[in-house]
Amino acid sequence: MTLFGLTVLAVVMFSWFFAGANTPMLVVGLLLAGSGFGMAFFQSPNNALIMSNAPQDKLGVAGSLNALARNLGMITGTTLVTSVLYAVMSAQLGTSVTTYPAKHPEAFVAGMHVAFAVAGILLVIAFIMTYYRVWMRRREKRA
Secondary structure (H helix, E strand, C coil), X not given: CHHHHHHHHHXXXXXXXXXXXXXXXHHHHHHHHHHHHHHHHHHHHHHHHHHHHCCHHHHXXXXXXXXXXXXXXXXXXXXXXXXXHHHHHHHHHCCCCCXXXXXXXXXHHHHHHHHHHHHHHHHHHHHHHHHHHHHHHHHXXXX
C-alpha cells in the first residue's frame, strides 16, 4: 500500500510539469485530489507499520517520534520546494523575487515545474527506500 501511495504521489508531482497558466481548473482539482489520494495510501499504512513494530511499552515514544518525523519531513519538503520555486522565478526574471510575480505568470509556471520535479525526485527516492524495506522484509521471511 505504501508503494502504491508513493507511486500515485510521484505520478501526480511529475504530472504538474504539464500544467500551465491555461490548465483547466478541473485538471488542477484532479491533480490536487490525486495528491491527497496518494498521501492517504502512503501515510496510513506507514504509520501502522511503525506503530506495529514498536514495543508495547514504547508506543507513546514511537508515536511522538513518528509525528516529529512526519512534521519535520513536511516542513523540510515545503521549505525546499518553495526555495526552488523562488530561485527559479528569480533566475527567470533576473532579479530577486519574494512574492508572486503578477506581471510575469510564466516565471511562476517555470518555477512551479522545477519545484514539482524536485518533489517528484524526492518521492522516487522515498519509493526506492520503501521498496528496499519491503524487499528486505520479504527476504527475511523466506530465510
